[in-house]
Amino acid sequence: MPTADVNLNELKAKAARMLAKMRASEHEFIPAQRSSASADVQDRAAHERQRSALLMLALTVQGETDIQAGRTIPQDRVFADIAHRLTRPEDG
Numbered sequence: 001m002p003t004a005d006v007n008l009n010e011l012k013a014k015a016a017r018m019l020a021k022m023r024a025s026e027h028e029f030i031p032a033q034r035s036s037a038s039a040d041v042q043d044r045a046a047h048e049r050q051r052s053a054l055l056m057l058a059l060t061v062q063g064e065t066d067i068q069a070g071r072t073i074p075q076d077r078v079f080a081d082i083a084h085r086l087t088r089p090e091d092g
Helices: 008-013 015-025 044-068 075-087
Strands: 003-007 028-033
């Protein structure tokens, strides 16, 4: 996703119009104050995509760490446990 630097005062004055433009063009805005980036503004959909990607990456790293540490369960045991849980009567 391309980015565009904008002045923070311009963003404050024209926020609604700039957000609409951002959604339409799939650009991020990086508001700058005194020529220094101060934030990263992205639309909700882009934020959700980025968040999902980061969560998937974290799960992948966690899985790799578990494998390297030997914290695994054989596949046949996992499926047998699932089958057992699905076929047993509910408690209660």
